[in-house]
Amino acid sequence: MMNISEASKRSHLPVKTIRYYEDIDLIKPARNGSGYRSYNESDVHRLRFLQRSRSLGFTIEECRLLLSLYDDDNRASSDVKSVAEAKIKEIDLKIKELGTLKVTLSALAQNCHGDDKPDCPIIDDLAGRRDH
Amino acid sequence: MMNISEASKRSHLPVKTIRYYEDIDLIKPARNGSGYRSYNESDVHRLRFLQRSRSLGFTIEECRLLLSLYDDDNRASSDVKSVAEAKIKEIDLKIKELGTLKVTLSALAQNCHGDDKPDCPIIDDLAGRRDH
DNA sequence: CCTTGACCCTCCAGTCAGTGGAAGGTCTAG
DNA sequence: CTAGACCTTCCACTGACTGGAGGGTCAAGG
Structure with missing residues (x-):
């Protein structure tokens, strides 16, 4: 104890x-x-x-x-396995979502010069001013 | 309005x-x-x-x-870009963490027969009874 | 004029999985 | 006997909302 x-x-x-x-x-x-x-x-x-x-x-x-x-x-071991498999599916989904997010954000960041000028495609996108 | x-x-x-x-x-x-x-x-x-x-x-x-x-x-557009890039790094990290989790859980699930018997390697692992 | 129903308002409580801190009791070593 | 390291309960806070109670407002229809 x-x-x-x-x-x-x-x-x-x-x-x-x-x-x-x-x-x-x-x-x-x-x-x-x-x-x-x-x-x-x-x-x-x-x-x-x-x-x-x-x-x-x-x-x-x-x-x-x-x-x-x-x-x-x-x-039954199947009871446990089904809980684990549901969780694996959730994790998979989350990974995919984050992957999509990353692609989108990376594309925005790549288009941004990152200099001292005020023009910024990231802000333009967030503001709904993107051209595509 | x-x-x-x-x-x-x-x-x-x-x-x-x-x-x-x-x-x-x-x-x-x-x-x-x-x-x-x-x-x-x-x-x-x-x-x-x-x-x-x-x-x-x-x-x-x-x-x-x-x-x-x-x-x-x-x-400066660089101010915006740095916020976006920090977020991309975070997302990346999260994706990696979830990937590791998925590998671990998948390995456990694969070792589990998923039948009517009580023996379950997943429970054994969670309980700290794994052999490796 | 009155009612009905779709709006609108504020305020309080709950979500998830803890974390931090206050105020106070207990135990052990010196 | 006292210092400090434990232990206890209780309350408040986190993020980003969401739900609901209890009430006010407004426009259309009878």
Whole structure:
């Protein structure tokens, strides 16, 4: 059993974040006599699970679902896989969107001389004064 | 001069968003006798400028900067270009991060059978039980 | 003249996933 | 016994809106 700062070190999650996760019912540590949170090894596993899934881009609600699958020894691996695949699709979409954005912005930047003169195709485009 | 819903149509910005932009001092429309906001053509240009720059991924604060450059007839085009280039770099970084995420998640998903059995390499990874 | 419905207004609360800080209690080493 | 490093709760803030309550205004139709 350990205090929150030790759990923080072992899970690589900030103390504030751990308390926040308790607030939204992702974890329920025990309390000692003076009201301090007290974490056991399985709590730390849970926190690490959260740290890892958040860092992979899952939202809190997805983490909640993944945790329930983690808790369920009889879940089908297909249940987990479908969550992962949905997330991969989302990431893919986001990458494509950003790619489009980059192309557009790069084209604008390339047309801009970047000198001391006031003429600027970027501003013209933003203002709706582009010719194309 | 037009009411807010007409300005919304012409700028492709939701009414709520236009009011919000006023709240944070991006635009200051006139008011008519009964307190209704009243937009002229130059207000609509400003709103369109905001719509376009937001859709290109600039934050509100960046839009505020771009607007001040838009207002300044003597700005150097290099000032604008540097804002655009910084944004391109950010987008690039984000794309790379998402690419890494996608590779990691895809590798996990590929190792998962996705069947009715409980064994799941994705959960194992999240739980820190991966072998590699 | 009155009503209906489409506008408009302000203000408050909520979103997401935390982060920062204030005010105060507890524990441990010197 | 005291300093300082912990711990607690609670409230406010972030970005960029969005939703809704509760009310005022305006134009058309009966």
